[in-house]
Amino acid sequence: MxxxxxxxxxxxxxxxxxxxxxxxxQDIIDxxxxxxxxxxxxxxxxxxxxxxxPSEVGVVPLKSLYVDMTYQRIIRLQKLINxxxxxxxxxxxxxxVVDVAIRPSGDSYVWDGLRRCIMxxxxxxxxxxxxxxxxxxxxxxxxxxxxxxxxxxxxNADQESMKAEEIFKSEVVYGEPQSxxxxxxxxxxxxxxxxxxxxxxxxxxxxxxxxxYFKKDNIEEEYFIESSNIIQEIYPKEVISGYLLxxxxxxxxxxxxxxxxxxxxxLVEALRNYASINQKQTDLIRGRLAGNARGSxxxxxxxxxxxxxxxxxxxxxxxxxxxx
Numbered sequence: 001m002x003x004x005x006x007x008x009x010x011x012x013x014x015x016x017x018x019x020x021x022x023x024x025x026q027d028i029i030d031x032x033x034x035x036x037x038x039x040x041x042x043x044x045x046x047x048x049x050x051x052x053x054p055s056e057v058g059v060v061p062l063k064s065l066y067v068d069m070t071y072q073r074i075i076r077l078q079k080l081i082n083x084x085x086x087x088x089x090x091x092x093x094x095x096x097v098v099d100v101a102i103r104p105s106g107d108s109y110v111w112d113g114l115r116r117c118i119m120x121x122x123x124x125x126x127x128x129x130x131x132x133x134x135x136x137x138x139x140x141x142x143x144x145x146x147x148x149x150x151x152x153x154x155x156n157a158d159q160e161s162m163k164a165e166e167i168f169k170s171e172v173v174y175g176e177p178q179s180x181x182x183x184x185x186x187x188x189x190x191x192x193x194x195x196x197x198x199x200x201x202x203x204x205x206x207x208x209x210x211x212x213y214f215k216k217d218n219i220e221e222e223y224f225i226e227s228s229n230i231i232q233e234i235y236p237k238e239v240i241s242g243y244l245l246x247x248x249x250x251x252x253x254x255x256x257x258x259x260x261x262x263x264x265x266x267l268v269e270a271l272r273n274y275a276s277i278n279q280k281q282t283d284l285i286r287g288r289l290a291g292n293a294r295g296s297x298x299x300x301x302x303x304x305x306x307x308x309x310x311x312x313x314x315x316x317x318x319x320x321x322x323x324x
Contacts, residue, residue, distance in 0.1 A: 002031040008077070011035050015075040019195055021141070025110065026063040029121030032077065046084055048123040050092035060100065060130050062121050066107050067114050071149035071173040073156075073166045074194075080115055080122075090123040099151070100130040103144045104137050111148040112155050149173035165206045169194040182210055185221050189228035191240060201232055205242020212246045212294055219294070223249040226264070231281070234271045241281040243288065247297025251312075254298060260310040267306070274305045292318070 002023075003014040011031055018028075033039060052059045084090070098113025110117055113128075120128050135144050153170040156162050171179035183196060192200035203209070212219045227249035231240055255261045262270075278284065284304065289296035299318045302308040 001034070002027055004034075006034055006036050008035050008038075012077040015077050017195075018075060019069050021068050021070055021145070022107070023067050023069055024063075025065040025067055025114070025117050026121070028067075028075070028118055029062065032118070032122060042081060043084075043122055045088070046123050047089040048092070048120070048125055050090060050095075050120070050125055052092075052125070052127045052129055054127055056129075058097065058130050058132065059127050060108065061127050062117060062125070064108055065100065065117060065128075066109050068109055068111075068145060068148065070145055071152055071170040072114060073162065075114070075118070080119060083115075084119055084122065090120050090125065092129075095120070095128075097129045097131045099155075100132045101144065101148050101151075102132060102134045103141070104135060104139055108132070109144075109148060111152050146174040164210070165194050168206070168210070169196060172196060178214065182213060185213060185224060188221065189225050189245075190232065191228060201228075201240050203240035203242050203245065205245070207242075208246050208293060209242040212250075219246065219249045219253065223252045226252055230264075230268055230271065233268065234275050235281055238281055241285060243285050243293055243297060244281050246294045247285065247288070248301060250294040251298035251301050254315050255312055258310065258312050258315055260312075262306060262310075262312070270305045271301075289318075 002018065003011060005011060005014070011034075014031070015028065035042075054061070087094070095116045098116055099111050100113075101109045101111050103109060108130075110130075113130075117128055135147065139147075149170045153167060153174065157167050157170075168179055168182070172183050186193060187197045187200065190200050191197065191203045193203065193206055209224070213221075213224070224245065227245050228240070230248065231244060255267070274284070285297050285300065287296070287300060295316055295318060299313060299316045302313045302316065306312065
């Protein structure tokens with residue numbers, strides 16, 4: 001069992017936070033089935049047209065399958081239930097086969113098809129049909145993870161439902177150089193995304209940070225780090241806004257190059273005073289421009305927080321009218 005709690009919200013939370021390199025898929029299924037009213041109400045009308053022959057080549061028992069969550073997407077239980085309701089159960093034809101990798105240990109890992117396995121189990125199936133490949137016997141566990149993550153990303157990255165953060169997670173596992181560089185930045189900023197830096201502060205706006213780190217007129221690492229340190233000091237509990245992180249980093253660059261600049265201490269003090277009244281990060285970035293988020297947020301900080309009249313606002317090159 002993943003958790004012994006029988007409340008839907010608790011199980012859903014446990015599954016969305018699931019981590020580990022060797023998780024039993026049957027344990028996931030059993031954890032969901034123990035939820036109050038899950039069998040008697042939620043799944044009562046679900047059915048399956050599957051009739052897998054356990055002796056057929058490729059048909060495997062669910063209890064023999066594992067999943068490596070280091071590269072998999074978050075399990076969203078309500079989304080799975082909604083899909084089952086829409087299909088009125090498990091349809092073997094639309095489900096097709098699940099993809100399984102057999103590691104040198106002999107364990108079978110589902111690298112694509114985790115959700116289909118869970119849905120099959122919730123509808124009473126004990127077996128699923130699989131397509132299998134075998135890792136070389138000399139492959140290390142890390143080699144296996146990288147190969148499976150590469151296949152996973154290749155299979156799923158073009159799907160609209162796969163978030164940029166989830167693609168990034170799989171790219172990190174198989175060692176994509178640019179993603180590893182971005183992970184280094186995230187760690188140096190003491191931040192976390194998709195559980196890749198446990199202990200770091202979770203942040204949103206991943207794409208905004210990624211794009212501004214790699215674009216032609218990029219924001220360098222040192223400014224992201226200073227921005228993160230300031231935000232974490234001013235807002236010690238909230239999820240960090242990637243938009244504020246990027247906008248403040250951009251302001252730090254512009255401030256450094258201004259004829260009359262503000263000290264870090266002056267900036268922090270002004271932010272602290274502002275946050276004592278406007279307590280959410282969204283209060284500060286409200287009104288940003290969609291086409292120029294970092295520049296407009298830098299402008300808003302300069303105007304709302306610093307109340308600048310030293311030329312910093314002018315250096316940002318934004319007209320006052322669209323920012324009102």
